[in-house]
Amino acid sequence: MASLNELYQNVILEHNRSPRNYRAIPDASGKASGHNPLCGDEVTVWIRMNGEVIDDVSFEGAGCAISRASASLMTGAVKGKTRPEAVALFERFQRLVTGNAAGEPPETLGKLAVFSGVSGFPVRVKCASLAWHTLRSALDGATSDESRR
Amino acid sequence: MSAPAVPALDVERVRQDFPILSRRVRGKPLVYLDNAATSQKPRRVIDAVSRFYGSDNANIHRGVHYLSEQATLAYDAVRAGVARLLNAAMPSEVVFTRGTTEGINLVAQSWARPRLKAGDEILITEMEHHSNIVPWQLVASQTGAVVRAVPVTDTGELDVGVFDRLLTDRTRILALGHVSNALGTINPVRWMVARARERDVVTVVDGAQSVPHLPIDVQSLGCDFFAFSGHKVLGPTGVGVLYGRADRLEAMAPWQGGGDMIETVTLERSTFAAPPARFEAGTPMIAEVIGLGAALEYLEEVGHAAIGAWEEELLGYATERMRELSGVRLIGTAREKAAVLSFVVEGVHPHDVGAVLDDDGVAIRAGHHCAQPLMRRFGLPATARASFAFYNTRDEVDALVRGVAHVRSVFA
Numbered sequence: 001m002a003s004l005n006e007l008y009q010n011v012i013l014e015h016n017r018s019p020r021n022y023r024a025i026p027d028a029s030g031k032a033s034g035h036n037p038l039c040g041d042e043v044t045v046w047i048r049m050n051g052e053v054i055d056d057v058s059f060e061g062a063g064c065a066i067s068r069a070s071a072s073l074m075t076g077a078v079k080g081k082t083r084p085e086a087v088a089l090f091e092r093f094q095r096l097v098t099g100n101a102a103g104e105p106p107e108t109l110g111k112l113a114v115f116s117g118v119s120g121f122p123v124r125v126k127c128a129s130l131a132w133h134t135l136r137s138a139l140d141g142a143t144s145d146e147s148r149r
Numbered sequence: 150m151s152a153p154a155v156p157a158l159d160v161e162r163v164r165q166d167f168p169i170l171s172r173r174v175r176g177k178p179l180v181y182l183d184n185a186a187t188s189q190k191p192r193r194v195i196d197a198v199s200r201f202y203g204s205d206n207a208n209i210h211r212g213v214h215y216l217s218e219q220a221t222l223a224y225d226a227v228r229a230g231v232a233r234l235l236n237a238a239m240p241s242e243v244v245f246t247r248g249t250t251e252g253i254n255l256v257a258q259s260w261a262r263p264r265l266k267a268g269d270e271i272l273i274t275e276m277e278h279h280s281n282i283v284p285w286q287l288v289a290s291q292t293g294a295v296v297r298a299v300p301v302t303d304t305g306e307l308d309v310g311v312f313d314r315l316l317t318d319r320t321r322i323l324a325l326g327h328v329s330n331a332l333g334t335i336n337p338v339r340w341m342v343a344r345a346r347e348r349d350v351v352t353v354v355d356g357a358q359s360v361p362h363l364p365i366d367v368q369s370l371g372c373d374f375f376a377f378s379g380h381k382v383l384g385p386t387g388v389g390v391l392y393g394r395a396d397r398l399e400a401m402a403p404w405q406g407g408g409d410m411i412e413t414v415t416l417e418r419s420t421f422a423a424p425p426a427r428f429e430a431g432t433p434m435i436a437e438v439i440g441l442g443a444a445l446e447y448l449e450e451v452g453h454a455a456i457g458a459w460e461e462e463l464l465g466y467a468t469e470r471m472r473e474l475s476g477v478r479l480i481g482t483a484r485e486k487a488a489v490l491s492f493v494v495e496g497v498h499p500h501d502v503g504a505v506l507d508d509d510g511v512a513i514r515a516g517h518h519c520a521q522p523l524m525r526r527f528g529l530p531a532t533a534r535a536s537f538a539f540y541n542t543r544d545e546v547d548a549l550v551r552g553v554a555h556v557r558s559v560f561a
Contacts, residue, residue, distance in 0.1 A: 004508040008501075008559060016560075039500055040517045040530045062530045064500035065560070127500065 006117030007124065008065065015069035020076055021058040028056075030141055034134030036126050041067050045134045052082045059131060066115075066124050071131035073111055083139055090132045097128045158455040163540050166191040166447070170540060177510030180545045185330050185358060185489055185536030186514050187380045190444070194383060197443035201436045208432055210409055224435055227442035228425070234445055235375065235392050236366040242398065244391040244425040245433055249357040250280040252376030252391035253324070255428060256353050257284040259404045260374075260397065261322055267293030270319040272350075274299040274307055274336070275526055276329045279519040281355045285324060294321070301526055305332040305481035309341075316344060323352045327359035331518035331534065332481025333464075333489025335363070342371045351397070357381055361538065362460060362487045364453040373397050379437065384444035388437035391428070398424035405430040456539040460488040463537045467546045474553055480532050488537035491518075494553060497560045499533040505559055506533075506552040513549070 025031075025046035033044045043061030047054055057079050059071040074093075078086040093112055095101040099119030106113035118128045164170050167189050172179050181189060201223075207216035209224050225240070232240040246252045261271070271285045275298045282296075289296050297320075299312045307325075316323070323345040328335050342352045356365060356377040367375050374397065379388040393401075403410055403421050407430035412420040421427050448456075467490055471477055476495035494502050503515030514534045517524045524531060535549055 004505060004559070007504065013560065038516070040521070040524070041500075042530070062498075064498035064504075066501075068498075121504070124500075124504070 003117075003120075007121055009114045009117065011073075011111060011114040012065060012069040015072040016065035019059075019068055019072035021072065021079075022060060023058050024060065025056055025058050030138040032134050032137035032141060034061075034130050034137070036063075036067075036130055038126070039064070041127065041130055043067065043071055043131050043134050045071070045131060045138045047135070047138045049083075052084075054078050054081055054083070054086060057135070059134075061131075063130065064124075064127050066118065066127040067130050070115065070128045073114070074131050074135060077110065077112055078135065086139065087136065090136060093132055094129055097125050156452060156455045158451065158459040158539060160459065160540065160542055163451065164542075166193070167540055168192055168195070174510045174512070175508055180509075180511040180548045182535040182537060182541065182545065182549060183512045183514050184361070184538040184541075185381070185518075185534065187386070188361060188383050188538055189540070190383055190385070190440075191447050193447050194385065194440045194443045198385060198436050198440040201439045206436070209435055210426075220435060223442070224433070224438050227438050227445075230442055230445055231390055234365070234449070235390075236368050237392055238368065239395060241423070241425050242392055242395050244393060244398070244428045245438055246376070246389045246391050246428075247387055247434070248378040248380070248389035249355060249376045250284075250378075250389075252374070252389055253281055253353065253355065254284045255391055255404050256374050256376075256393070257288040259401045259428070260351065261285075261288045261294075262291055263402065265289075265292035265294040265321060268319060269294040269321045270317065271296045271322045271324065272299065272312075272315055272320050272345075273297070273324050274326065275301045276305070276307070276332065276334065276336075276520065276523045277324070277326055278330050278355065278357070279521070280357075281324055281326055281353075282522070285322075295319075298522070299325075301523065304483055305329070305334050306483045307334075307336055307341075309337065312341065313344065316348060316350065318348070320345070320348060320350050323350050324355070325353075326355040326357075328356075328362065328487045328489075329481070329520075329523075330358045330489070331520040331523055331532070332483065332491055333358075333486040333536075334481060334483040335359070335485040335487055337485075338372070339370050346371060358487065358489075362457070364457075367392050367394075379441040379444065382444060383448060384441035385434075385437040388434045388441050390441075393424070395424070398428070401427075403427050403430070407431040409433075451539065459539050460537060463541055463543070463546060464488040464490070466543055467535065467537070467549065470546060470550045471553070474550065474557075476557060477553060480527055480529065488541075490535045490537075491532040492534075492553075493529060493532055494556055494560075497556055499531040501560065502533040502553070502556050505556045506549070509548065509552040509555060511545075511548055511552045 028046040030047045041063035048056040097118040209221040229240045352372040353374040360377040375392040380386040410430040480491040499515035
């Protein structure tokens with residue numbers, strides 16, 4: 001049976017207490033807001049692109065420990081990645097939290113592996129993926145240096 | 150003179166009537182404190198629904214055969230029982246709906262929509278459930294009417310002074326909750342309805358949260374409409390009641406067309422049945438109505454006086470115990486309250502509070518309780534809410550308090 005300790009791993013509790021990259025990016029090249037109408041969680045994600053590379057990424061918002069820690073760890077995981085790399089990571093993360101990651105060892109996801117416990121709590125999947133969906137919107141709407149020219 | 154004795158409620162005996170209360174959740178005994186979302190069902194209700202399908206099932210109001218006749222009698226007997234429970238003047242003032250939401254929408258579309266004009270005002274309150282906000286916004290956008298809301302004070306009571314000022318010559322409808330689902334506040338409905346009636350304002354009371362806790366007398370309340378849901382008062386989901394004063398229902402056009410609501414139909418036009426049939430198009434939720442009848446009978450046997458006294462004791466005890474916990478703040482501390490405790494734990498999101506409590510077998514609600522304007526008023530995205538029923542015990546309050554202490558230790 002899914003246990004509370006698997007859901008609230010120490011890394012998650014720690015990122016909930018002290019989220020990383022919790023700020024706005026004034027010269028962002030992309031920004032999107034996500035909202036979970038069921039529970040009222042809100043998150044805004046900023047990105048600054050340098051060519052195809054995510055040069056900086058940040059977030060602000062109100063939500064539960066899972067959604068806050070997920071946003072925080074996401075910013076660390078995608079900084080320096082290209083757009084396709086970030087999207088691929090999102091897809092792997094989504095498979096992890098929905099329990100569809102058979103054959104993909106969670107540890108290869110690095111720190112994001114702490115969210116493996118979420119799959120035992122189906123109602124929390126949306127909490128864990130809200131920031132990622134919002135990042136994707138920001139990426140889709142982001143004007144890269146290329147297209148700005 | 151001594152106060153009339155309230156028959157004591159034997160909670161352990163009552164609990165035997167609810168099969169689900171003996172189950173375990175996540176390896177622990179279930180502590181069900183989400184009664185404002187939906188109540189649990191006594192064996193008698195489960196059996197009534199099951200017996201209907203097992204041996205009595207037939208459609209109503211159309212067959213000449215024995216089973217249809219019996220089903221029709223049983224269905225209409227529940228209508229008469231609901232009328233008695235609410236002290237309606239006659240059974241035809243009771244319309245069966247799918248629930249409170251449908252009842253309010255029916256009033257909004259069938260009473261309000263043809264009568265409202267641009268600039269007319271619909272007065273609601275800041276503590277309404279979305280089901281008593283959105284139907285009025287919809288009809289406002291259809292007619293050009295305007296929705297205004299009575300504000301809520303810091304303790305979670307309606308600001309009656311502002312209510313008096315908001316009630317004007319433009320007000321056509323007053324729609325308000327009897328008991329707040331999110332805070333438990335019992336609103337001064339009788340007084341507010343009386344003020345509204347002085348100005349010929351039509352009044353709609355959302356009784357979803359009051360029927361499970363309080364005796365209801367619609368004639369004494371003086372309201373034109375009163376809606377509630379079966380599933381919050383021990384009955385099945387999918388059935389509710391709209392009480393409408395006879396003259397109001399008479400004056401209303403049908404809402405949905407179909408079988409059972411007509412007098413005669415030609416290919417050009419139809420004439421409509423009298424209320425309540427006019428508002429019950431199609432085959433209704435017969436088994437659910439039968440189940441609701443069993444639920445209300447059970448409720449009357451336990452007795453509102455005993456229920457009220459026990460729930461007041463539970464609320465008092467829970468409030469006192471929760472106040473002893475540091476870092477816990479109660480949201481909604483009105484003088485008149487039903488057995489609902491909304492609270493926040495400092496530094497912990499209500500969802501996480503709910504998840505930890507769930508791991509302890511304690512079921513509460515975490516979220517905005519379909520009352521986003523109210524949450525906004527308190528500057529909160531959400532709260533945790535424990536809502537009690539008469540089958541809850543002091544031990545279960547203790548389990549809640551232990552659970553909240555557990556929350557504090559996980560997120561320390």
